[in-house]
Amino acid sequence: MALRIYGTAASRAARPLWVAHELGLDFEHIALPYLGGATRMSEFLVLNPNGRIPVVDDDGVLVWESMACALYLAERFKGGRWSLAAETPAELADILRWSFWVVNECEKDALTYLMHSALMPPERRKPALANEAERRLRIPLRVLEQHLQTCGYLAGERFTVADVCVASVMAWVQGASVVMEQSPRVAEWLQNCLARPAFQAVQLMIKSE
Ligand SMILES: N[C@@H](CCC(=O)N[C@@H](CS)C(=O)NCC(=O)O)C(=O)O
Structure with a gap:
């Protein structure tokens, strides 16, 4: 799977998840919690050195900051059946x-x-x-x-x-x-x-x- 979205849906990860559903994207959801220390593990800090969710991993292109994740997905997948991105x-x-x-x-x-x-x-x-x-x-x-x-x-x-x-x-x-x-x-x-x-x-x- 080329597109991964990290972060429990009950967090700011809801923003890129909302965009992904709007666009009908095929993605893997890793429902990482923000409590309990999972975001402070070295494996996660490689994805986001801030130790926060959400993170979008688009085949190795890493995006953190939830609004940036949402804006990125809209722009990256704007050619599909439905566009959320700017046209002008x-x-x-x-x-x-x-x-x-x-x-x-x-x-x-x-x-x-x-x-x-x-x-x-x-x-x-x-x-x-x-x-x-x-x-x-x-x-x-x-x-x-x-x-x-x-x-x-x-x-x-x-x-x-x-x-x-x-x-x-x-x-x-x-x-x-x-x-x-x-x-x-x-x-x-x-x-x-x-x-x-x-x-x-x-x-x-x-x-x-
Ligand atoms: N400005 C960041 C804030 C990210 C953020 O604070 N995420 C929370 C979950 S909604 C988190 O990961 N908290 C864990 C922590 O701060 O240790 C964004 O919009 O992505």
Whole structure:
């Protein structure tokens, strides 16, 4: 098998896995957990010296950083039955800016919200941290809401890898009032993205791991 994706589906590996399912790629999934030390073993550090998942191994071409993995797969396999990659310079600009935007402006606060509202055991959660993260997210979410008032997608007039990158982060805050109450267009767009069969396939992978 020439294409391998490392990382449990219940992690940022969901991003390249989502793209792989969208494109109907033939790949091997190595569901490496991020807890328990497997990512710190020397065999894994050869793939990613940062000791983190995901990693994409495309016949020896190694990609780490989950958004880079998603962008790489979309570009590398863009000639298939369905393209998630840019077809024009304007689409490329949109894909790059939204993907970098979500990592830099939203991901940290979205993760803090998720950890302190759902993921951590209740006794370790700090609601004040979740509230503060949600409050900070109001500013970038206004930008996304404004964009979606006139466009159905993030790049061009079709679903692209930019939607995967941004929706994969917004999924962490999908139940928060900053989405549900403040950002109705974001909520609608997110619901459409998460209803896609490829995203649902990743959810099934999570359940079966
Ligand atoms: N910026 C990196 C973050 C990767 C990351 O933190 N992955 C987590 C799982 S979602 C991990 O491997 N954690 C293990 C560790 O940090 O030791 C990316 O987007 O790929």
